[in-house]
Amino acid sequence: xxxxxxxxxxxxxxxxxxxxxxxxxxxxxxxxxxxxxxxxxxxxxxxxxxxxxxxxxxxxxxxxxxxxxxxxxxxxxxxxxxxx
Numbered sequence: 889x890x891x892x893x894x895x896x897x898x899x900x901x902x903x904x905x906x907x908x909x910x911x912x913x914x915x916x917x918x919x920x921x922x923x924x925x926x927x928x929x930x931x932x933x934x935x936x937x938x939x940x941x942x943x944x945x946x947x948x949x950x951x952x953x954x955x956x957x958x959x960x961x962x963x964x965x966x967x968x969x970x971x972x
Contacts, residue, residue, distance in 0.1 A: 945970065947969075948966050951969065952966060
């Protein structure tokens, strides 16, 4: 009798994940159809100031990579580099 109860408990534990619901799949099937999703607003091209900042970020990041900086040292270097 104890073996039977143990076997049933093991089967229930093994079967539990099969009954769990994957939320991402559930939301896709319950929500609106894929073709009726909201259209994303068109992205504006970056301004001149944003482009300049992006280039500065790339340059500073490359320098930090060349120096093999990591963690707090990299943060300090990036901060000082971006300030000019």
